Amino acid sequence: MLKNETFEPVIIGFTCNWCSYRAADLAGTARVKYSPNVRLIRLMCSGRLDPTFVMKALAGGADGVLITGCHPGECHYLEQNYKALRRYLLLRRTLGGLGLEPQRLKLIWASAAEGVRLAHEIDRFVEEVRALGPLHWPQWNGRSAELAEPEKAEVTA
Amino acid sequence: MTTQPIPLHLPGEEPKERVGVYVCHCGSNIAGTVDVAEVRDWAGRRLEDSGVVVSRDYKFMCSSLGQELIEKDIQELGLTRVVVAACSPHLHEGTFRGACKRAGLNPYLCELVSIREQVSWVHTDKVAATDKAKAVVSGGVERVIRNTPLEPLRVPIHPATLVVGGGIAGIQAALEIAQAGFPVYLVEREPSIGGHMAQFDKTFPTLDCAACILTPRMVEAGSHPNITLLTWSEVVDVKGYVGNFIVTINKKARHVNTELCTGCGICQEKCPKKVIDEVYEAGLGYRKAVYTPFPQAVPKYPVIDVPNCLYFQKGTCRACEKLCPTNAIDFSQKDERLTVEVGNIILATGYDLFDPRRITQYGYGRLANVFTSLEFERLTNAAGPTNGEIVLRDGKTTPSAVGIIHCVGSRDRNYNNYCSAICCMQSLKFAHLVKERTGATVYNFYIDMRTPAKAYDEFYQRVLEEGTLFVRGRVAEVTDAARLPSEAGKLIIQVEDTLAGKQRRIPVDMVILSAGLEPRRDAKQTAQMFGLSCSADGWMIEKHPKLDPVATMTEGIFAAGCVTGPKDIPATVVQGAAAAARVLGMIQKREIELEPIKASINQTMCSGCRICNNLCPFNAILFHEDRQVSEINPALCQGCGTCVAACPAGAISGTGFSNEQILSQIEGLLMLNVEKVPALA
Numbered sequence: 001m002l003k004n005e006t007f008e009p010v011i012i013g014f015t016c017n018w019c020s021y022r023a024a025d026l027a028g029t030a031r032v033k034y035s036p037n038v039r040l041i042r043l044m045c046s047g048r049l050d051p052t053f054v055m056k057a058l059a060g061g062a063d064g065v066l067i068t069g070c071h072p073g074e075c076h077y078l079e080q081n082y083k084a085l086r087r088y089l090l091l092r093r094t095l096g097g098l099g100l101e102p103q104r105l106k107l108i109w110a111s112a113a114e115g116v117r118l119a120h121e122i123d124r125f126v127e128e129v130r131a132l133g134p135l136h137w138p139q140w141n142g143r144s145a146e147l148a149e150p151e152k153a154e155v156t157a
Numbered sequence: 158m159t160t161q162p163i164p165l166h167l168p169g170e171e172p173k174e175r176v177g178v179y180v181c182h183c184g185s186n187i188a189g190t191v192d193v194a195e196v197r198d199w200a201g202r203r204l205e206d207s208g209v210v211v212s213r214d215y216k217f218m219c220s221s222l223g224q225e226l227i228e229k230d231i232q233e234l235g236l237t238r239v240v241v242a243a244c245s246p247h248l249h250e251g252t253f254r255g256a257c258k259r260a261g262l263n264p265y266l267c268e269l270v271s272i273r274e275q276v277s278w279v280h281t282d283k284v285a286a287t288d289k290a291k292a293v294v295s296g297g298v299e300r301v302i303r304n305t306p307l308e309p310l311r312v313p314i315h316p317a318t319l320v321v322g323g324g325i326a327g328i329q330a331a332l333e334i335a336q337a338g339f340p341v342y343l344v345e346r347e348p349s350i351g352g353h354m355a356q357f358d359k360t361f362p363t364l365d366c367a368a369c370i371l372t373p374r375m376v377e378a379g380s381h382p383n384i385t386l387l388t389w390s391e392v393v394d395v396k397g398y399v400g401n402f403i404v405t406i407n408k409k410a411r412h413v414n415t416e417l418c419t420g421c422g423i424c425q426e427k428c429p430k431k432v433i434d435e436v437y438e439a440g441l442g443y444r445k446a447v448y449t450p451f452p453q454a455v456p457k458y459p460v461i462d463v464p465n466c467l468y469f470q471k472g473t474c475r476a477c478e479k480l481c482p483t484n485a486i487d488f489s490q491k492d493e494r495l496t497v498e499v500g501n502i503i504l505a506t507g508y509d510l511f512d513p514r515r516i517t518q519y520g521y522g523r524l525a526n527v528f529t530s531l532e533f534e535r536l537t538n539a540a541g542p543t544n545g546e547i548v549l550r551d552g553k554t555t556p557s558a559v560g561i562i563h564c565v566g567s568r569d570r571n572y573n574n575y576c577s578a579i580c581c582m583q584s585l586k587f588a589h590l591v592k593e594r595t596g597a598t599v600y601n602f603y604i605d606m607r608t609p610a611k612a613y614d615e616f617y618q619r620v621l622e623e624g625t626l627f628v629r630g631r632v633a634e635v636t637d638a639a640r641l642p643s644e645a646g647k648l649i650i651q652v653e654d655t656l657a658g659k660q661r662r663i664p665v666d667m668v669i670l671s672a673g674l675e676p677r678r679d680a681k682q683t684a685q686m687f688g689l690s691c692s693a694d695g696w697m698i699e700k701h702p703k704l705d706p707v708a709t710m711t712e713g714i715f716a717a718g719c720v721t722g723p724k725d726i727p728a729t730v731v732q733g734a735a736a737a738a739r740v741l742g743m744i745q746k747r748e749i750e751l752e753p754i755k756a757s758i759n760q761t762m763c764s765g766c767r768i769c770n771n772l773c774p775f776n777a778i779l780f781h782e783d784r785q786v787s788e789i790n791p792a793l794c795q796g797c798g799t800c801v802a803a804c805p806a807g808a809i810s811g812t813g814f815s816n817e818q819i820l821s822q823i824e825g826l827l828m829l830n831v832e833k834v835p836a837l838a
Contacts, residue, residue: 008285012823018710019690025245028274036285039292039826040275042246044754044814047772048798056820061827076688076711077797078774087802112710113692119279 009129011038012057013066013122016046018076019112020068026115034119035126038066046070047080051091054105058095064104064129068118071109081109101132172208174302177236178294179227181218181243183273190277192287196242199291203828204298210234218243224256231260238304239267240297242290245274263306265753265813270297292829299825303817309750310791314400315500316340316744321392324352325371325726326718327505328378329733330740335383337741342497343378344406345388347436349454350375352507356437356531358538358545360726361586362616368540372453379455387495389460395686398795399713400500400749410490412461413447417485420457424477424486425449432465439531442542447477447486451540461486501713501740504697505733506683508674508719511566511573518634519565519670525550526648527635527668530583537590547595549667556666559591560650562632563603567673575694577673578723581607584671585617588625599625600663602632602652610727628663630655635668674723687714696722707736712749715739754796754813760786762808769800769809 015021021042027034043049046069054065067088069081085107092102106125110118178200182188193214201212211234215223218241230236239262241253246269254264272290280286316339320331323345331343343350354360355375357367379386387406394405413424428445437450444450446465449457467474468488478486510531513521521527526549528536539545548555561584567577581603588599606627608614621627634651640662647664654661676695677683684691688711690698699721700708707715717732718724724732743749758769758778765785770778777793778800780786789800789809801811810816 010827012826022247022710025247025271025274028245028271028278031278033281034279036276036280036282036289039289039296041296041819041822041826043798043819045797045799048802048811048814050802050816050819052816053819053823057823057827060824062823070690073685074690077795077799080772080774080797080799083772083799083803112690112698 007130007134009037009063009126009134010061011064011066011122011126011129012062013038013040013068014046014049014053015040015042016069016076016081017042017044019070019074020108020110020118022112023068023110023115023118026112027119028115030115032116032119034122037126038122045075045077045080046084047075047077049084049087051087051094054091058100058104058135063132063135064106064125066122066125067105067107068110069107071111074111100135103128103132104135172206172302174208174237175210175235176204176208176238176240176298176302177227177230177234178204178209178212178298179218179223179239179241179243180212180214180272180290180294181223181241182214182216183218183243183277184216187243187273187277190280190283190286191272191290192283195287196272196290196294200294200298204295207298207825208238208302209298210236219249219252224252227253227256228260231257231262236262237266238298238301240294240301241267241269242272242294242297243269245269245271265307266301266304268297268301268304270294288829292826295828296822296825299828300818300822303815303821305812305815307753307812310753310755311748311750312398312400313748314743314746315402315498317342317497317499318740318744319344319392319402319404319497319499319502320505321502322352322505322507322718322720323347323350323378323386323388324505324507324718324729325354325374326507326720326729326733326736327352327503328374329730330503330505330717330737331378331384332374332381333734333737334740335378335381337737338383339741339744340383340385342385342387342404342406342499344390344392345386346391347450348389348411348448348458348460349450349456350378350386350388351451351453351455353531354726355451355453356439356538357534358541359586359590361582362612364586364589368453372455375453375455386456388456390495392686393494395502395688399711399743399751402499402502402713404497404499404502406495406497408493408495409460410463410492411458412463412486412488412490413458414485414487414490415456415458417483418458418481419483419485420449420459421482422449422459423480423482425459427476427480429474429476430465430467432462438542439529439535441532441535461488501715501743502687503715503717503733503736503740504683504687504689504709504720505717505736506677506680506720508723509677511577511673511675513565513670513672515572516565519562519632519668520635520637520648521670524635524637524648524668526556526666527670530580530587530669530671533587533669537587537594545594547591554666555595556591556597557595558598558600558647558663558665559595559667559669560600560602560632560635560648560663560665561587561669561671562635562650563601563671564631565670565672566675568604573673573675573694575723576607578607579725580671580673582613582616582725584669585620585625587669587671588620589623592620592623592625597666600650600665601625601627602650603627603629604631610725628652628654628656628661639664674719677720680720687711689714689716694722696720707732707739712751713743752796752813754811755791755794756789756796756798756801756809756811757791758787758789758804759808759810760784760788762806763787764806764808766805768803768805772799772803
């Protein structure tokens with residue numbers, strides 16, 4: 001698939017149970033509209049974000065990954081968002097090292113009150129990823145048996 | 158509690174779990190944007206490999222009939238996992254977990270995925286929304302089959318309660334709990350409890366004297382055997398969680414031995430140093446360097462204001478020490494740190510008045526006879542600096558015309574968008590008091606009159622009948638630059654009278670700014686200390702604005718009064734009592750069930766690298782020097798999962814949010830996308 005106007009990026013977003021997930025809830029309650037390209041996963045804290053999750057999402061077909069957490073100093077668990085920040089910076093470098101655009105990973109802070117801001121940031125990120133084009137990493141061709149089997153066999157082994 | 162990773166089943170093999178998928182219409186809330194039947198059919202067909210054996214939709218899943226549907230399926234079809242696609246888990250997770258529990262399924266084997274807040278309410282394109290709903294359901298199914306049965310943690314609730322803030326909200330809450338027979342620590346930063354209400358003269362709409370109704374409550378709170386009153390004190394640290402908070406309180410040095418002090422007041426009388434009282438008298442009156450803010454203060458013991466005390470600053474004087482009949486003055490007293498254990502906390506820290514200096518065109522701080530609402534309260538108070546006489550800043554002239562400006566700093570996009578709720582009624586009260594005591598002409602400049610509680614509108618009618626003049630329009634400027642001889646020496650209010658449709662200049666002698674309410678200047682720090690969040694305006698966020706207005710997002714911490722937004726006295730008292738009722742409910746339960754989200758370390762896999770040790774802000778990770786492995790203390794673990802993500806050996810697992818669950822959810826969320834690629838190519 002070539003980079004074109006109809007390309008709809010798929011984005012996996014990680015949210016914190018205490019701030020950004022509630023911001024997403026608030027955006028819903030307030031009927032703030034944003035792009036449907038993002039699919040959110042709830043974690044207890046942005047500090048729970050294992051770098052593997054980002055790699056898994058990108059390898060599994062996502063074109064971008066969004067990490068969201070409480071504003072610095074507002075972490076429900078005191079300071080774990082700073083640890084997410086560290087991992088984010090490291091991951092951006094790793095992505096660059098792998099030959100991927102580091103801009104496919106984005107970190108934003110959103111408090112429980114910032115539904116509108118979160119929606120706005122999601123829209124911005126979707127456009128940024130759309131401009132980057134599809135990731136195709138690896139070349140997925142559906143959940144074909146050839147690809148799925150060795151990988152799954154490895155897990156069970 | 159370690160979780161064994163559940164192996165993925167190989168293609169062609171029987172799925173391990175029997176999953177039921179339930180898609181909710183939520184009336185038209187979801188069904189209006191998402192093709193519910195298509196999601197249902199898709200889940201039933203495409204997710205069969207993952208173990209979906211039944212897929213249904215229903216108008217309102219959360220209704221008792223919807224819940225019975227799930228219960229029946231669990232029993233008749235032998236479901237081992239349930240996915241409900243409906244609203245946010247923050248709303249109905251408990252509901253559906255309850256349904257599973259009733260049908261004999263462990264409640265943690267149920268996942269509620271949000272297709273309302275995160276899909277139907279935020280997207281407009283039906284096809285895209287339906288696709289996203291499918292992805293969300295698929296993510297939920299992949300995740301739920303890796304869920305493990307869990308048991309909620311039970312923790313005992315400590316029977317004591319901390320109430321922060323000794324205004325009317327805090328006093329009410331403390332009294333309710335104390336009267337029910339449980340201990341309360343009431344912490345107040347000022348030398349006396351009473352809060353803003355103690356500064357007022359009359360309260361609307363009944364015009365009963367604030368002191369007459371408040372001081373008996375203050376005395377009761379001060380003398381109640383179950384209440385430990387800690388005034389001149391501040392909370393400096395909060396640790397722990399619901400049921401078991403450990404709170405550190407800084408008891409500032411009073412420099413008065415409360416064991417010996419009788420509250421006779423001789424020290425205040427003899428202290429030679431006069432200080433402008435910026436807090437209680439709103440800058441209109443004086444107090445001494447050793448003082449109680451007002452005669453009815455509770456407790457009756459004074460405090461020494463160190464930065465203003467001659468002894469502390471110059472080493473001289475000591476008049477209070479020499480003249481105290483009980484030798485209660487103690488210059489050597491130091492701040493004291495107290496640590497208390499409590500089960501619940503009620504935050505009632507109140508508000509600050511909007512500083513009208515920010516609206517320079519109203520001239521406050523520049524034009525002498527422009528007053529704030531709080532200054533005017535002190536002016537009318539019989540115990541205030543003028544003994545209740547309404548006079549100009551010179552202290553003797555009675556005004557003959559008074560202008561009261563509403564919405565100062567409220568309903569104004571330059572300052573605060575919100576309505577401060579009390580200003581209309583407060584302004585009407587001022588109008589009545591000015592009229593009654595001085596006979597002056599009174600103008601009220603308002604945008605809208607808001608008098609929506611019991612007997613409030615009747616009060617408005619009464620003030621109208623008394624002959625107060627109402628001008629609808631936002632005041633542009635208050636100035637002393639006279640254009641006409643009749644304006645000389647007056648304050649001129651420039652306003653567009655929007656009902657008459659013309660510009661007016663109204664000369665008055667006194668202007669009262671009905672200033673709005675703002676969050677405490679240090680609300681952000683308070684929120685951080687207690688683990689709460691503030692709204693964009695800076696008020697603390699309640700758990701639910703309508704259905705749970707006194708609870709917060711943090712279990713065991715409640716909020717009452719203006720800390721969550723502007724409120725009048727009746728609403729504040731209601732919230733104080735409501736928060737107390739919630740706390741009493743918790744205490745009566747004796748123990749609380751907590752989400753069993755905790756991390757644990759597999760000791761045989763731990764390499765002893767200690768990376769996790771420094772990541773935990775709760776010091777929950779212990780390192781055993783002898784065995785060279787780390788261990789997590791489940792009592793201290795808060796379940797953030799940071800250590801789980803960091804362990805290079807994969808030795809740490811987290812219940813409820815395991816790697817297997819999240820990785821599978823990612824796979825599920827992307828399944829539809831993966832399927833679509835060949836179709837598009």
